[in-house]
Amino acid sequence: MENIYLPKLAEIKEIIQETADTKTIRLTIDGGSIDFLPGQFGEFSFIGEGESTFGFSSSPLRKEYFEFSFRSSGRATTGINSLNQGDKIAFRGPYGNYFDTSKMKGKDLVFVGGGIGMAPVKSIMEYCLDERDDYGKITILYGARSVGDLLYKGIFDEWKKYKNTEVIITVDPGGETPDWTGKVGFVPTVLEQLPLKGENSVAIVCGPPIMIKFALKSLEEKMGFDKSNIITTLENRMKCGLGKCGRCNVGSVYVCKDGPVFTAKELESLPNDF
Amino acid sequence: MSRIGVFVCWCGSNIAGTVDVEKVREEAAKIPGVVSALDYKYMCSDPGQNSLRNIIKEKNLTGIVLAACSPHMHENTFRKAAAKEGLNPYFVEIANIREQVSWVHEDKERATAKAVDLMKMMVEKVKRDRPIEDVRVPLNKKALVIGGGIAGIQAALDIANGGVEVILVEKEPSIGGRMIQLDETFPTLDCSSCIMTPKMVEANQHPNIKLYTYSEVEDISGYIGNFKVKIKKKARSVVEKDCTGCGECWNACPMHKNVKSEFNVNLSERTAIYVPFPQAVPLVPVLDRSVCLHFKKGGKCQKCYDACGPKCINFDLQDEIIEETVGAIVASTGYDLMDTSMYGEYGYGKYKDVISGLQFERLLSASGPTEGLIKRPSDGKTPQTIVFVQCVGSRDPEKGVPYCSKVCCMYTAKHAKLFAHKVHGSQSYVFYIDIRSTSKGYEEFVRGTMEQDGAIYLRGRVSKIYEDEGKLIVKGADTLSGNQVEIAADMVVLATGVIPKKGSDKLAQMLGISYDKYGFFTESHPKLRPAESSTAGIFLAGMAQGPRDIPESVVSGSAAASKILGLFSKNEYEVEGTIANVNEATCVACFYCQRVCAYNAISKKEIKDRSGKLIKVVANVNPGLCTGCGACVNACFSKSIDVKGFMDDQIYAEIKALAV
Amino acid sequence: MANTKTDEKLQKIAKDLLESGEVSLVIGYAKGSNLQRMRPVFITKAEDAGKLSFNPHAVQDLAVFLKKPEVKKFGKIGIVVKGCDEKAVNALIQEYQISRDNIKIIGMECNGVIRQSLADKGETNLSESAVYDKCLICEEHIPVLYDFLIESEEPKLVLSGNVKPYSGIEKLESMSAEEKNAFWAKEFDKCIKCYACRQACPLCYCSRCIVEKNMPQWIDTNSEETGNAQWNLIRAYHLSGRCIGCGECERACPVNIPLMLINEKMAKDVYNMFGYKSGLDINAKPVFGVFSESDFNDFIK
Amino acid sequence: MEEKYFEISAENLKKFVDSIIADNFEVIAPTDKDGGTFYGKISRFEEANLDILLPKMSYKEYLLPKTETLLEYSFSGVDTEIKDGLEAVAGANEKRVIFGGRPCDAGAGPIMEKVFNWDYKDEFFNERFKNLTIVSIACEKPDNYCFCTEMQLSPESSYGSDILLKKAEGKYFAVVTSEKGLNLIEPYINLFKETAKAQVPADKDWKKLFEIERTKSFLDKNFEHNYFQDRFLSCIGCGVCTYTCPTCHCFDIQDEGNLKEGRRIRNWDSCQFGVFTLHTSGHNPRVTQGDRYRQRLMHKFKIYSEKFDKYLCVGCGRCSRNCPEDIDIKEVAKDLADMA
Amino acid sequence: MEDKDVKKEEHKGRKHVEDSQGDPRIIAFVCNWCTYSGADLAGTSRMKYSDNVRVIKLPCTGRIDPLFIVEAFKKGAKGVLVSGCHPGDCHYTSGNYHSRRKYATFRDLLGYLGVDLDRVEFSWVSASEGNKWVSIINEFTDKIKSLPGKSTDIFTKK
C-alpha cells in the first residue's frame, strides 16, 4: 500500500531572491534532480504550514538540481519563505501533463511570460535552449509590472548567448527606472510589434489571465498562429494534485491531471470556469 | 528567509547568576532560522552593542532577539544600534529574562527553562516581523483656537508670540468669555477688566492672530498637521472694517427696552444693534436680526443705518463660510452655569432678589447695570443682609451634578468680602458644605472673609427660601451646632454649579475628541497628558475640560500653546509605525473598528473601479491619528484589521512556541 | 392551493412596489417542494407577484439573502419578514450592511412557525408543541419596524405554559463544569464543519469568515473535538449580543446540534449584563461598539 | 461472485444482528438520536430504526472520515521526521457492518471508488471501502425526494450492497452479492435458509419521472444559462447538500500542529463555498452561488459521467430534504431535462 | 483493530506530552503599560513568584483578543491570565473598557461550554502593583495546581 499523499524531503541547495517577494528555490534529492518534464508541477510544503502548488521552473536537463519560483502570498508560501539553505522542503510530484516538445521540434518558438508566469515558461524555454539545435528561431518576451518585479534578472544575458535567440524584456509603463534600458510597454503591446509569423511556429504563453487573453488574441488574429500552436497553462486552485479533491476541474477536465498545459484550441472548448 | 541572531545577556551576574545563559544560547542555536547565537556579559555596553552590529553585518541578519533586561529598559538602545546597520529597528525583539526571570525566580534550572521559552517566543515573533516605517505627517504650521475666553486668549497669545499664525474663533460678538463678566477676582482682588482688557486688545492687534468673532466652527476634517476647517462667520449686518465703534447706531435703535442683555445676565436691557459691553473686542456692534424691527417689520426701520456716519450698516450681509487649513487645534470653549430651576425651593426665577453668582458679579461691576452699586433687582434698594448659598447644583448627584464646581467656594468668599467692603454694616451668611480653598493664598482669603469681613459661615444645606413682607426667609440647618436656622435676608445669591458650554458635545463629535458624560472634554491622560485630547493635534484648555479658576485656565492655555509650539518646532510629525492596517480584500465595512477606536483614527473609504463605480466601502486607518492600541483588532470579527508590531500571527507564533 | 387573504394582500403590496419602481426585487415566500414547505422566492416582475404566499410553514429567515452580493446588486429591495427576521434587518442596518433607504419592509404578523421536522411529517396545526421555541418566547409577533404590515389570519398561539422554551439552558446552567463539558463535547463531536450554521445566519455576513483566515489559523481545520469546539465557540462568541434569535443556524445544522441553547444563553447574559437586546432599534449602538465605565467588573481581580 | 439467495425470518434477523454485535462487530445502523435519525453504532437490534427511509446524513464518513490524518510529522531541531498516516488505517472497518442502509447509499460506494482510483490509488479510501460490509434493505415506499430510479438504480437495487435484504410478508430475503457478505453470515448460517433466485420476489416496475440523459444533454449545451443564476439566488451556499450527500467527496488538505509536532490532515470540503476555488490572487472562477450550484449539477450529471460512465448521484434526495432553502435537486434535474 | 481504536491510537500518537498538574504551564497576556510594568517592578524589587507563568506582552488590554485564551489552551496551557490597566487608567483611554465587555461575555460562554473557569483569570494590575502581580501569579498557580488532574477544557484532545 502506498500513501500517495506522502511527500519526499528535498534539500534546499540555494535560494535566489528574485524580487522583494519572490524567490527561486533550488532543490536536490540525493544530490540530484528528479524526473520531470517542463510544464509539470509539484506540491511543495514547509511542513506545518501546508502544501502549495508550483510549476517547476528549471530545465529537466539540468540534472544537478530542480527549481521552483514562488511569490510569498499566503500561509504555506510564507512558511517556505522563512527557510534557509540546507533546510528541507517536502515535495510531491511531478504531476500533470507537460509541454509536448515533439510538436515543437524544428519550429520557430516564441516564449511569452508575464510576472510570476515566467516560472513555467523558463522551464520549457531553458529545456529548448539546452537542445538549441532542435529548434528554429527562438524569441523570448518577458514582462513585469516594474523593473523591481522582474524575475530572473541575472540570467537574461545567459539566454541571449544562445544562437538565433532574441530576448526582449519589457516593463509596464510607469514601472521603469531611470537606468532601465529595456522596453516599456505591456506585454501584449510589445508582442504585437514583434515581426512574428504564425507559420511553422509555436508560442508558449503564461502570465496573468488578462495578459494571456490579449496575447492569445494578437498571436491568433494578427500573426496567424494556429490555435493548436499556442500553448498556455492554467493555475486553478488545487489541493491534492491527483484528481481527487475536486477543486480544479474546468468542465470535464481536471487541471491537475489533464493540465495544467493546454493549447488555445483546447481552452476554447472548455467552459468559462477558470 | 529568516536569519535571526540571538544575543543572550549576562547582565553581569544579574542574569547569569540565576539563568544558565550558555544553555539559553545553545537552545537558541538549535532553532531553525537562527544563524547566530551569542552570549555576552553586558549587551548594552558599547562593546556589546558593537558586537551586535558586527554580527548584523557579518551574518546579514534579518532579525534580532535579545534575551536581556526589560524592553522598557533598552529596547530603544538596541533598535538604534540595529538601525545603524540598516536593519529595520522593529526587527529587534527583547526577551525579558532579567526583570521577569532572573530577579524573580531562584531555581536555576527552572529559571533557565523559562528564559529559553521567552527567547523562543521572541524568535518566532521576530521571524514574522514586517518592516515598519515610522509615519511622517507634514505639518501646516497654523493653529486654530476655538473659544476666546481667558484660556483661549492665553493660548492664542502664547502661540502667536512663538511666531506661529493663530486663528481665534469666538462664538459671541466679543472675545473675553466669562472672565470679562467678573468684577474683581480672587484671591488678589484685582479688577478683572483691568487685567483682561489689555489681553483682549493684544489678541486683536497681534499680527499673528486672525480673529473671527460672532463665528462658529462648522466642520472639521483631516488630522494632525492638516485639519481642514470651515468657519461660519455669522452676518453681523455691520461692515467690520468700516465701523469706528462710535455707538451712534445703538443709541439710535428704538428697541432699547425689550431685549435682555446676555452679558449682564438679564439684569439689564440692550438694543437690537449692540455691543455686549463697552470694552468689547472688536468694538463693532452686531445686529440681532431676531429682534430688529427692520427684519421683523419688513424693512421699515433703518434708524441705525441713518445714524451711522461711515454707513457701514448693511442689512443684506450674509453668513460667510471661511475655509482654513491648520496643523493643530485648541478647544477652549469654557462653561455655562447650571440652570437652577430644579431647585424650586430656592425660588430662583420666582423671587427677583434670588440671583446667581454671576449676576452678583455684574452687580459688583463698575461697568455693570448698577455701575457697581449693589442694588436689589426688585426695588433697587441696597441690601443689608445677604445669604450666599454654596453648592447649588454641584455635589448633588440627585438634582445636579456629582462633581465639585471648584470656583464657588472662592467666589462666594469673594462676594461676601466685596459686599462687606461696599456696604458698611452689612451682614452676610454663607451656607456651605465644605470649604475648598487649596491654592496659594486661597485659605487665607476665605479666613479673611470670615474673620475680617465678618461673614457668618454656616455648615449645612438650605431647605427653603420664601418671601415674607419684603424679606427673603432662608431656612436651613447648621449641622455644626445642630440647630435649625432661619435668616431674613434682603437678597440671596446662589453659587450655581458650572457645566460645559452648551453644544460642546457637538463640537467634540465634530473634532472627534472624547468627552465625559457631562460634556467636559477628556484629556488623553488625566495625569501625563492633561493638555492633549484623545485625538492627536487637538489640545484642550480652560473650563471646557472641567471646573477650574482663572490661574489654572491660564496655565492650561499656555500648556496647550507650548505643546503646539513644540509640535511645530519640527517640519513633520513623526508617529511610531506600529499602527493599524486594514485588509481591504476582506473588510466588510461593519465599522466596529471605528466604534471602538478612541482616537477617531478610522474612517470610511470608498473603493472605486476605473470607471468610478463604487466597488466596496472599507475601513481606512489614518496614520496620523492611530496610536496602535489595537482595540480595533479585537472588534473586527472577520480579522480584517491588524496592528503592525503585534500582528495576530505573531501572537499566535508566540503561543505556538510555548506549546507543551 | 388557493390564495389566502394574506397572500392577496402580500401580492398586492409586492406588485405595487415593483410596478412603481420603488424596489427592483421582492424577496418573499412561495409554495415549496411539498405542501408543508415554503421556499424563498425572488420576484423581479410585477406579474410574478402572484407566487408570493405566507403561512406558518414560512420558516426561513429571508434577511439572510440581504448579505448575498448577488442580491445586493438589485439595489432597492422589498423583503417579507416575520417579527424575528425583521430584527435581523434592523441589526444589519445597525451594522451598516444595508441602508434603511434601500429596503422596504413588508412585515408579517406571525403567531409562530411550525418546526420543519414536524411539518415534514405532516403537521400543519399551529400549536404550542408544534412551533419552534423561539415562537414561544417571541415578543415581536408584530415586527418592530415595517413599511407595510399584514395582520395574521392565524389564531393567536395559546400558551399553556407546559412547554418550557429553551429549557435546556437552565439545565445546563445547573450542571458542573465537567457535565457541561461532557454535554457539549458530545454535541460538538457530531459537527461536520459544514458551516451551514454560519451561512444560514443573517448576521454572519463576513465576506471572509475568521474560519477562512489561516494567518494565523484561528480555528483548527480538523473536524474532530478540537476543531469543532473552537468553531462552535467562536461562532457563538461572534454572535453574542448580535444574534437576534431566528434559529436558522440550528435549523440548517444537518446534525441537529442545539445551537440555540448557546445563542439564547448568550443573549440572556448580554441582556443581564449590559441591558442590550439585539435588533430592536436601528439607531441603537451595538453592544460591543460601546462600553460603560460601570460595566460588570466582578470577575476581574 | 455469483449472487446467492437466502430467506430469513424477522426473528432470526434480529438474532443475527445481536449475534454479530456480541461477536464484536461494530454495527452501524439508522438509529434515533438528537431529535432525528442518524447512522450510529447500535448495541442491540432494537436500536436500529428500519422504518425510516433515510437517515439525515449518509454514512460516507466511514469511507471518507470528516477528518483523516494523512501523515504525522515531528521536528527535532532542523530535522523533520514524517510518519505515514496510512499505517493507522490498515485494517480499518474490518469488523464494521453498515446495517439497514438503503440501496442508494450502498450505490454510493462504488461510485466514489472510481474517483479514488481512476489514476492514483487512494489507499485510505480503498482500505476502508474494501473492509466495510454493507447490509442494506430494499425500499418499499420511496418518498417525493427520491429519484434513484432516474439515477440508474432502483429502490430494490443490490448494487454496492454486500447483502441486500428484501422484506416480504413478515420475513426477509437476503441477496448476497459478495464474499464479504457471505463471510459475514457464514458463522450464523443456521439462521438463514438458502433459496433460489426465483423465490425472491421480483423487483417492481418503478416508473421514471424524467430521463437523466436529457438533463445531461441540457448541461452539455448550456454552461451559461440564466436558469442557474436565477434559480439559485435562493441558495445560501451552506454546503449542507454536499455534506449530507453520499457521493460528494471533495476535500481539503491542511497542516496542523505546533513547533514540535503535528499532522497533515484532509477534511471534507464543499464546492458550494466561495473560497473553494478562490485563487491566491483574489480571482475566483466561480463568483456567484449560481456558478457554484451549477458546478454541483455539472459534476453530478455531466463531468463525472463523462469520465466514469456513471452519474455522481444516487438519487437519495438527501440534498433536497436537508436544504434549508428548499432547493430540490430532483425538481432541478427535471427542469433541466424539460428544457433540453 | 477497530476504527474507533485506530482513532484513539492516532490521538495518542499526536498527544501532547501532558504536563503533570504539578507543573502547569500558565500563559499571561498583559498590556504593556500597566501590568507589564508592574511585573517589571516585581523584578526590580526582587520579589519572588512562581515560575510557571509565561508572559506575552501586547500594547493594551484592548488588543488582548479573547480568542488568544483559546489558542493558549489549544497549545497546552493549563491556566490563562489576562491582565491590564485598572478601569480609568488605560493608556489608550478605553481599551480596557471595551475588552472588559468582551471578556465578561466570553468568559460566560467558556463556562457555559464547560471550560473550568478556575483556569481563566482576569486582573487589573497597575505599574505600581508589583506585589499584586506576585500574589496573583502565586495564587493562580496554586489554584491551577490544586485542580483535578484531568483537564476540563474542550480545546485539547483528551
Ligand SMILES: Cc1cc2nc3c(=O)[nH]c(=O)nc-3n(C[C@H](O)[C@H](O)[C@H](O)COP(=O)(O)OP(=O)(O)OC[C@H]3O[C@@H](n4cnc5c(N)ncnc54)[C@H](O)[C@@H]3O)c2cc1C
Ligand atoms: C499548476 C499551478 C502552478 C502554479 N505555479 C506557481 C508558481 O510557479 N509560482 C507561484 O508563485 N505560484 C504558483 N501557483 C500558485 C500557488 O499555488 C499559490 O499562489 C499558492 O499555493 C498560494 O500560497 P499559499 O499556499 O501560501 O496560500 P494560502 O492561501 O495561505 O494557503 C495556505 C494554506 O492554507 C490553505 N488555505 C488557503 N486559503 C484557505 C481558506 N480560505 N480556508 C482554509 N484554508 C485555506 C491553502 O490551501 C494552504 O494549504 C501555481 C498554481 C497552480 C495551480
Ligand SMILES: Cc1cc2nc3c(=O)[nH]c(=O)nc-3n(C[C@H](O)[C@H](O)[C@H](O)COP(=O)(O)OP(=O)(O)OC[C@H]3O[C@@H](n4cnc5c(N)ncnc54)[C@H](O)[C@@H]3O)c2cc1C
Ligand atoms: C460667578 C463666578 C465668579 C468667578 N470668579 C472668579 C475669580 O474671582 N477668580 C478666578 O480665578 N476665577 C473665577 N471664576 C472662574 C472663571 O470664570 C473661569 O475660570 C474662567 O473664566 C474660565 O475661562 P475659559 O476661557 O476656560 O472659559 P470661558 O470664559 O467660558 O470662555 C469660553 C469662550 O469660548 C466661547 N465659546 C464657547 N463655545 C464656542 C464655540 N463653539 N465656538 C466659538 N466660541 C465658543 C465662549 O463664548 C467664551 O467666550 C468665576 C466663575 C464664576 C461663575
Ligand code: SF4
Ligand atoms: S471591523 Fe473589520 S470588517 Fe469591520 S469595518 Fe473594521 S476592518 Fe472592516
Ligand code: SF4
Ligand atoms: S489601533 Fe487603536 S488607534 Fe489605531 S485604529 Fe485601531 S483602535 Fe484606533
Ligand code: SF4
Ligand atoms: S463566524 Fe464570525 S467571522 Fe465568521 S462569518 Fe460569522 S461573524 Fe463573521
Ligand code: SF4
Ligand atoms: S451547521 Fe452544524 S455541523 Fe455544520 S458547522 Fe454548524 S454546527 Fe457544525
Ligand code: SF4
Ligand atoms: S443545501 Fe441548499 S442552500 Fe445549502 S448550499 Fe445546498 S442548495 Fe444551497
Ligand code: SF4
Ligand atoms: S446529489 Fe443529492 S440526491 Fe444525489 S446522491 Fe447526492 S444527496 Fe443524494
